[in-house]
Amino acid sequence: MRHSSLTPVFVGLRTGLHVLLAALLALVVVQVLTRHDSTTWVALVLAALFALVYVLGARIAATTGTRRAAASALWVGALTLVWVALLWLVPEAAYLVFPLFFLYLHVLPGAAGPVAVVLATGVAVVALGLHGGFTVGGVIGPLVGAGVALLIGLGYRALAREAVEREALLAELVATRDRLAATQREQGVLAERSRLAREIHDTVAQGLSSIQMLLHAAEAADGERPGLEHIRLARATAAEGLADTRRFIRELAPPALDAGLGPALVRLGERWEREGMQVHVSVPPVDPALSMDAQTALLRVAQGALANVAQHAGASEVRVALTDLGGGARLVIADDGVGFDPEMVREGGGASDSFGLRAIAERVEQLGGDLVVDSAPGDGTTLTVTLEAAP
Structure with a gap:
């Protein structure tokens, strides 16, 4: 998941889920070791297999796209099958249904998560009833756990949606800020170019134009006066400078204009x-x-x-x-x-x-x-x- 202000919340929830499952699985292993019957080694193998399949989920979480959805569904299905087999031998394995609830809600899309929670609750209730008889605690316990898991799962999904919306809003704000900054820079450059064009037009260009007119008037006033060639050369030089200045003005002005x-x-x-x-x-x-x-x-x-x-x-x-x-x-x-x-x-x-x-x-x-x-x-x-x- 991309980092956001809600990332610590998600990390805390996932870490708590891992710790809870490890603790419950350890409790199941302890119960198996204290029984010493013919199914002990089979139960221990199933418990180890359950832990191995659960750890493999980290590799599946690294995949992306449709492959991740299909792989996650297969992973949850395999984990559930191992759990049911372990539950058949060890009734205390019913405790593992609580962290499985959160996996169903997090991994399975749409209504598949809540449906899987209901089915797993039924399996846990039936298994506890077959092992030790149906009791109020054996029925109410899984139902309460399923209800709590559904509420927490809905809250988790709401937080996830809020995180996605917040990330999208931040990305839009950053993009808008960048566009606005680019527009302001462009406008500042154009304004400065326009200012320089006006200054050159109103000072240098006007001065060269006036010099050219004065030299032309001096040349026309007395065509035989000494130094006339210098006046003509100065007028030609002023004309060239004026042409260059106007070219600078055109280049400074926006090209489209x-x-x-x-x-x-x-x-x-x-x-x-x-x-x-x-x-x-x-x-x-x-x-x-x-x-x-x-x-x-x-x-x-x-x-x-x-x-x-x-x-x-x-x-x-x-x-x-x-x-x-x-x-x-x-x-x-x-x-x-x-x-x-x-x-x-x-x-x-x-x-x-x-x-x-x-x-x-x-x-x-x-x-x-x-x-x-x-x-x-x-x-x-x-x-x-x-x-x-x-x-």
């Missing part, structure tokens, strides 16, 4: 159409006046929303619309899919796309924008993002 936000959204829609999803993209002829951070955020929002639609919505048609608001922009993504309950997603109700929506909401919130999710089960989903232009 080389041609602008509108063409990037169109290319995104075409890519999803090649995947078999019908996407209609509507963009203005000129991109809204947004910062590179805002454009990148809107593109990432569209990418995440279309990915969610493809994975979870089951939509036949998706519409993506970018609108220039003058002082900002609005991006609307609407699908005709199965929809969902936004309240359940906000409350962490287990929606499979809740992480994608949280990532979109965090992007919009960091830029001071507004996100509206309009959806209902069976009515599709409309996601609206509104961002203001940076002052």
